Amino acid sequence: MQMKPLGRTGIVVSDLCLGTMTFGSQTSEADAHRQMDMALDAGINFVDAAEMYPVNPVAKETIGRTEEILGNWNAANSSRRADFVLATKHSGEGLSYVRDGAPITGKTIPEAIEGSLRRLQTDYIDLYQFHWPNRGSYMFRQNWDYAPSGHNTADALENMQECLEALQVQVDKGNICAFGLSNESAWGTAQWLRLAEQTGTPRAASVQNEYSLLCRLFDTDMAELSVHEDVGLMAFSPLGTGLLTGKYQGGAVPDGSRMSLSPQLGGRKSDRVFDAVAAYLDVAARHGLDPTHMALAWCRSRPFMMSAIFGATTVAQLEHVLAGADLTLSKELLAELDAVHKAHPMPY
Incomplete structure (x- = not known):
């Protein structure tokens, strides 16, 4: 496991992050607690949640349950709270x-x-993120039609400054340590950084956007901003919601899988995506690599990557991910993956 800086905070995190969005829906509390133990024992020190989790589906009755499950683990393992971010x-x-x-x-x-503090049964949150911007986002397949021209710039900036001032109060209280963004754009991230510098309020330390071999929107403007401003990427869906594992090829829909609950995978399912996956699977097969391990290793090789967030519905899936944690990819293989991307750009 490689350790990466969390922005300019002085905090370091593992470049694999345990995602928890199925804790309380597809993943039972007992299995979720086993995953926490296994991840920390394997050297992962980074766990990501959200107040709205679990998903698949998002439901009014389950909002907050993931944090509650993590909170129960925290209560039973209080001596380990300082061991992870x-x-x-x-x-x-x-x-x-x-x-x-x-x-x-x-x-x-x-x-x-x-x-969140109450549900998580902790005195502090290491990284507090805004899940998506009020003004909308290019993420969630909205890159095809999102129109930023419909928003008032002055209002957006006023809201950002108001939020930064409120975050500073929380930092001063010791409730949060660092601030991060999610599903943000280059303009939005730049404004958060500029306003924080002007006002002495919390500086964005990270940005959590979708990123995988199938979704490379981060590769241009966001990548440059990330590298120069030390705002590392926390990549969500690095396995393309499971597509890159190959388990959905040939029309397969495994019982209990995400596709069995969300047939269109949030707009990712298309003929083009299965052709792209087939090309990536061919690269993995020719090099004798597990496609899951290859996809995660590729994410972790990117110069702007802070941590790749993977979700393991089952303990067996977590074991599988951990088995490939030491994989690094050759320059030749990376070049082959880039060639596939050029042949199959933006499949969703």
């Missing part, structure tokens, strides 16, 4: 199950943080 997220505007869909504001931040 705990991240969670404030839901953005439009999720009716949380605060009736209210946007992120200076008023909602303390309420959301107190709720």
Whole structure:
């Protein structure tokens, strides 16, 4: 496991991060607790959650359950709390199950943080993230039609400054240690950084955006910003919601898999994506590599990567991921993967 800096905070995190979005839905509490033990024992010191989790599906009845499961683990393992970096997220505007869909504001931040602290049964959150921006996002397959021209610049900047000031209060109270973004753009990230520098408020340390062999939107403007400004990428869906494992090829839909619960995989399912996956699987096969290990190793090789967030629905899946944690890819293989990307760009 490689350790990477969390922005300019002085905190270091493993370049594999345990995602928890199925804890409390597809993953039982007992298995979730086993995963926590296994991940920490394997050298992973980074765990990512959100107040809205679990997913598959997101439901009013289960909002907050993932944090509660992690909180029960924290309560039973209080001596280990300092051994890992705990991240969670404030839901953005439009999720009716949380605060009736209210946007992120200076008023909602303390309420959301107190709720997460209570559910997580901890005195502090290491990394507190905004799940998606109030003004919308290019993420979640919205890159095809998102229109930034419909927003008022002054209002957006005023809201950012208000939120940064509220975050500073939480830092001063010791409730949070660092601040991160999620599903953000280059302009948005740059503004958060600029305003923080001007006002002496918390500087964005990370950005959690989707990134995988199948989704490389981060490779241009965001990559340059990330490298120069020390805002590392926390890649979610590095396995393309399981597509890159090959388990959905040929029309297969394994019982209990994400596709069995979300048939379109959030807009990722298409004929083009299966052709792209086939090409990546061919590269893995020719080099004698497990496709899951190859996809994660590729993510971790990127110069802007801080940590790749993987989700393991089962303990067996976690064991499988850990078995490939030491894999590094040759320059020749990386070049082959780039060639596949050029042949199959943006499959969703």
